[in-house]
Every structure is written in structure tokens, then in C-alpha cells.
Amino acid sequence: METTFRGVGVSHGVVIGTVRHMGTAVLQPPDRRIPPEAMRGEQGRARRAADVVAADLTARGALAGGEAQAVLEAQALMAQDPELMAEVERRIGGGSCAERAVFDAFAAYRALLAKAGEYLAGRVADLDDVRDRVIARLLGVPMPGLPDSKEPYVLLARDLAPADTALLDPALVLGFVTEQGGPTSHSAILARALGVPAVVALPGATGVAEGTVVAVDGSTGEVFLEPDARKRAELERQAAAHEAALASASGPGATVDGHRVPLLANIGGPADVPAAVAAGVEGVGLFRTEFLFLDDNKQAPSEERQVEAYRQVFEAFPEGRVVVRVLDAGADKPLDFLTPADEPNPALGVRGLRTLLDHPDVLQSQLRALAAAAAGLPVQLEVMAPMVADRADAKAFVEACRQAGLRAKTGAMVEIPSAALRARSLLQDVEFLSLGTNDLAQYTFAADRQVGALARLQDPWQPALLDLVAAAADAANAEGKSCGVCGEAAADPLLACVLTGLGVTSLSMGAASLPYVRAELARRTLAQCRRAAAAARAADTAEEARTAARTAISGTDERVRAAAGRR
Ligand SMILES: C=C(OP(=O)(O)O)C(=O)O
Numbered sequence: 001m002e003t004t005f006r007g008v009g010v011s012h013g014v015v016i017g018t019v020r021h022m023g024t025a026v027l028q029p030p031d032r033r034i035p036p037e038a039m040r041g042e043q044g045r046a047r048r049a050a051d052v053v054a055a056d057l058t059a060r061g062a063l064a065g066g067e068a069q070a071v072l073e074a075q076a077l078m079a080q081d082p083e084l085m086a087e088v089e090r091r092i093g094g095g096s097c098a099e100r101a102v103f104d105a106f107a108a109y110r111a112l113l114a115k116a117g118e119y120l121a122g123r124v125a126d127l128d129d130v131r132d133r134v135i136a137r138l139l140g141v142p143m144p145g146l147p148d149s150k151e152p153y154v155l156l157a158r159d160l161a162p163a164d165t166a167l168l169d170p171a172l173v174l175g176f177v178t179e180q181g182g183p184t185s186h187s188a189i190l191a192r193a194l195g196v197p198a199v200v201a202l203p204g205a206t207g208v209a210e211g212t213v214v215a216v217d218g219s220t221g222e223v224f225l226e227p228d229a230r231k232r233a234e235l236e237r238q239a240a241a242h243e244a245a246l247a248s249a250s251g252p253g254a255t256v257d258g259h260r261v262p263l264l265a266n267i268g269g270p271a272d273v274p275a276a277v278a279a280g281v282e283g284v285g286l287f288r289t290e291f292l293f294l295d296d297n298k299q300a301p302s303e304e305r306q307v308e309a310y311r312q313v314f315e316a317f318p319e320g321r322v323v324v325r326v327l328d329a330g331a332d333k334p335l336d337f338l339t340p341a342d343e344p345n346p347a348l349g350v351r352g353l354r355t356l357l358d359h360p361d362v363l364q365s366q367l368r369a370l371a372a373a374a375a376g377l378p379v380q381l382e383v384m385a386p387m388v389a390d391r392a393d394a395k396a397f398v399e400a401c402r403q404a405g406l407r408a409k410t411g412a413m414v415e416i417p418s419a420a421l422r423a424r425s426l427l428q429d430v431e432f433l434s435l436g437t438n439d440l441a442q443y444t445f446a447a448d449r450q451v452g453a454l455a456r457l458q459d460p461w462q463p464a465l466l467d468l469v470a471a472a473a474d475a476a477n478a479e480g481k482s483c484g485v486c487g488e489a490a491a492d493p494l495l496a497c498v499l500t501g502l503g504v505t506s507l508s509m510g511a512a513s514l515p516y517v518r519a520e521l522a523r524r525t526l527a528q529c530r531r532a533a534a535a536a537r538a539a540d541t542a543e544e545a546r547t548a549a550r551t552a553i554s555g556t557d558e559r560v561r562a563a564a565g566r567r
């Protein structure tokens with residue numbers, strides 16, 4: 001029978017596929033004692049498990065080829081190492097069960113390797129992986145790490161760490177569902193970057209059995225187990241209608257009655273530029289520069305390296321607008337050489353602009369590199385600071401830009417409620433605002449964005465968050481300045497219309513979301529967007545705001561009819 005679960009949809013689209021689990025590393029198996037008559041059988045079980053793991057590693061090596069093959073073959077040899085197997089059998093002879101004997105024998109071998117200098121010590125991680133695989137095989141649980149599958153699948157996991165996601169093969173992962181993570185977590189941002197449907201914060205997701213067929217609707221957050229033929233047909237129809245709507249919209253962002261809302265890209269470096277250009281973005285609304293600094297946790301990258309990376313991005317958008325955010329270190333992006341190690345609450349500590357004002361040399365070097373990279377190019381460079389709290393912060397940032405000789409528009413990110421409430425005061429110094437709704441939600445609701453259990457409070461449809469967006473947009477409007485959104489809120493098509501109705505002047509998002517936002521905006525008039533915005537703000541909960549906006553926006557409008565008549 002079909003069962004439906006609901007989590008938080010974070011990456012659009014519908015997909016139907018077979019579930020494969022992300023395996024977790026094996027914890028220490030209990031020391032179950034076995035009677036003497038079971039020992040031979042147990043030794044055979046251990047040998048067979050090691051043989052199967054070795055054969056599997058060799059087969060995967062042959063498939064991968066190159067350097068990966070050498071590594072996997074070396075691991076296969078470890079699994080069958082005669083001395084190691086003899087030690088496993090000796091321990092089983094002493095009364096240990098196979099899982100525990102493997103765990104203890106590998107631990108002894110591991111200690112030897114770790115002591116044996118750099119090269120062998122580097123192989124400790126490979127040895128641990130072999131141990132976890134043999135134990136997983138003995139326990140009959142999924143292998144650790146990403147599933148070994150040649151067939152495309154829907155990945156189920158408690159959460160996905162950046163290290164796991166770096167290895168994801170977009171050709172195999174049809175979509176994913178996680179138990180933890182909120183709309184602004186790593187898993188969600190990655191899903192959007194890959195362009196696969198995803199649902200996060202779904203309690204009990206990992207309880208769904210391997211091999212179950214599921215349909216994942218990344219827009220509504222619904223996950224259907226074993227959908228029947230009728231449900232599949234309905235979902236496929238919806239997906240096809242969606243694709244057709246996407247294909248019909250192109251060009252710059254605008255409502256059907258011609259109110260322009262530039263659609264810009266969020267990028268993390270030059271590697272994200274091709275996808276952004278392919279999606280037809282009108283520029284970059286958020287260039288997160290942290291990527292350059294994360295390579296080396298001990299020092300800032302040289303000015304020359306920075307110039308090279310920035311220039312690559314600027315050259316890709318000749319005459320386009322590129323909004324660069326200066327380094328946002330601290331909290332979820334700590335850097336050893338900048339972030340204090342002893343903060344009791346790093347999200348409320350020295351991060352973002354606060355870090356840079358404490359390290360003016362790092363800020364000056366970055367601003368000089370930006371100026372040098374833009375020199376002689378027609379790019380419209382805008383530079384903004386993360387985590388601006390008040391006018392003193394805004395003033396200090398503008399002054400730093402002036403000192404570095406940077407000729408660019410200067411702006412402030414609105415990520416702290418104080419900045420939204422006093423936006424007009426910030427705008428006496430900066431030339432534009434950009435709403436970072438991920439952090440703005442975190443600080444408005446005192447809800448850590450990394451904690452999946454608080455997903456309800458990080459929902460960007462929360463009316464209190466919409467009130468703060470309206471306050472910032474109204475202030476910018478009154479000052480004749482721009483106010484964009486570059487947080488994940490801009491990637492939700494219906495919410496993008498609401499933000500437009502609230503008066504924001506541009507929307508910046510991961511490239512994969514852009515066609516959905518463009519298509520939705522192109523179906524609505526500005527008046528409809530405004531009605532949806534008013535209805536959402538009048539609601540009391542995020543869920544009610546979503547429903548109210550959906551109802552308000554779908555009412556017919558004279559200008560829609562007029563626009564349709566002209567076509
Ligand atoms: C865009 C934002 O910045 P980041 O997600 O990089 O903190 C935000 O906080 O909304």
C-alpha cells in the first residue's frame with residue numbers, strides 16, 4: 001500500500017527510483033563470546049566475508065581504472081593479508097565472535113601502521129575502510145559510504161557531509177532524502193547545485209528499506225513509498241507540465257506585465273560559472289569568496305591568486321553585474337588563522353565583517369585584489385560585507401573600500417534583524433542592500449541553521465522573516481537604492497513572487513533553480529505578486545503563509561488577461 005511522508009522540499013522536481021542507503025561507519029561491535037564448537041564455523045564466516053570484500057574491491061578497481069584501481073587493489077590485498085587473517089582466526093579461537101575478532105585484529109595492525117612513518121600511516125584510512133567493509137558484511141548492514149551501484153538510485157541518509165557529497169556522481173544519484181538538515185543546510189544547497197530533487201528534515205527516512213521504490217517531490221517535500229500506477233502517472237504528468245512551463249520561459253527575469261526583476265546567480269568560484277551562464281543569468285548576485293580561503297587554513301591566499309580567480313569570474317560577465325561578498329569566515333565556515341577557537345557560541349561570535357575588521361590586513365588585501373582584477377574590464381563590480389549589524393559596521397566597510405582604492409558600489413548584507421530594522425540608517429553609507437535570508441532566519445528565530453530539528457523555524461516563509469524583508473525593501477525604495485535577495489528564499493518560485501511583491505529588486509540563486517523562478521515570475525503580474533505578499537504577511541505560520549500566497553496569486557487579474565490577449 002502506498003504511504004506518504006512529508007519533509008521539507010529543498011530542490012525542485014519529481015523523481016521515481018529505488019532507495020539505496022548511505023552506509024555509516026561501523027561502530028565498535030560488541031564482544032559476543034562463542035562456544036568452542038562454533039569456532040570453526042565462525043572462522044569460515046570471517047574468511048568468506050574478507051574474500052567477498054576483496055573481490056568487490058578488485059571489481060570496483062577494474063571498473064574505475066587509473067590511480068583508483070591501484071588503491072582499490074591494495075585494499076583488496078589488505079582484506080586477504082595472511083598475517084591479518086591468522087590474527088583474526090587466533091582471536092576467534094580465543095572465543096571472540098567474527099565481527100569483534102576482525103575489529104581487534106585490525107586495531108592491532110592499525111597501531112603498527114600508524115607508528116610506521118608517513119607513507120604507511122597514510123594508509124590507515126584505507127585499512128579502516130577495509131575493516132568497516134568486512135564488519136558490515138558480517139553484520140549484514142549496508143557498506144559504509146556511498147552505495148556501490150551501477151544503477152541510478154535515490155539516496156537516503158541521516159545527513160550528507162560536504163566530504164560525502166564531493167564524491168556524489170550526478171549520473172547515478174536521481175535525488176536524495178535526508179533525516180536531518182534544514183532548507184539552508186549543506187545537503188540542500190548541494191541538491192540545488194546538482195539540480196536533483198531533494199527532501200530534507202524527514203524524520204525516520206533511514207527506516208525506509210533498501211530497494212523500496214519511492215517517488216520524491218522536491219517541491220512539496222512529499223515522499224511516496226511504492227507509488228501505484230495511478231500515482232506514478234499523476235506525478236509524471238505534473239513533471240511533464242512543469243518541464244513544458246520551464247521550456248516556455250526564457251530571457252531576463254520579469255513579471256508578465258513587464259516589471260523587471262533581474263535574475264542573478266549564487267556562485268562559489270570560477271567552477272560554477274559555466275552552469276550559471278548556461279542558465280542565462282543576468283549576472284552574479286552573490287560570489288561567495290570563502291572557497292579561495294578554505295584551501296589553506298593557516299593563511300590567506302596571496303593577492304595574486306585572488307586576482308586570478310576574481311578575474312576569471314569577471315571576464316565571464318562582460319558588462320554584467322557581479323556582486324562579490326568579502327570573506328565570511330567564522331561560525332559554519334571557521335578558518336584557523338582568523339576564527340577564535342574558544343567561542344562558546346560561534347554563530348553569535350566574531351564572524352563575517354567582525355572578523356575582517358579585527359584583521360584589516362586580510363580585508364585590505366582582498367579589496368585590493370578585487371580592484372586589480374576588475375581593472376580595465378567593463379564588469380559592473382559591486383562589493384558587499386556579510387553580517388553587517390549597524391551603521392558603524394556599514395561605515396567601517398565603506399571606509400575600508402575607499403582606503404583600498406576600490407571603485408565599486410558598496411553594499412551591506414542584511415542577515416541580522418538589527419540591519420533590517422535600521423536599513424534606512426545603513427543606506428546613509430552603503431549604496432545597496434542584499435538580504436541573506438539564511439542567516440536572517442537563523443538570527444530572527446534563534447534557530448541554528450545547521451540543526452535539522454529546527455527546520456520549522458528556518459522556513460523562509462515565516463511571516464516574521466517576510467516582515468523584515470519588507471522593512472529592508474521599503475527602506476531601500478525610499479532611498480532610491482536597490483535591495484536584492486541572495487539567500488535560499490530566492491530559489492523558491494512562489495516565494496520569489498512574494499519577495500517581488502514585497503519590493504525586492506533582484507533575486508539571486510543557484511543556477512539550477514533559476515529556470516523555475518523565471519517561469520513562475522513570467523506567469524504573474526506585479527499586482528498578483530503584491531497580493532500574494534500581503535496575504536503571506538497576514539498569516540501566522542509559514543505553512544499558512546504558503547497556502548495564503550498560493551490562493552492569492554492564482555486569482556485572475558485584468559492585466560494577465562490583457563497580456564494573454566496580446567499574445
Ligand atoms: C546568502 C547567505 O549567506 P551564506 O548562506 O553564505 O551564509 C545567507 O545567509 O542567506
Ligand SMILES: [Mg+2]
Nearest residue numbers: 415436438439
Ligand atoms: Mg549568511
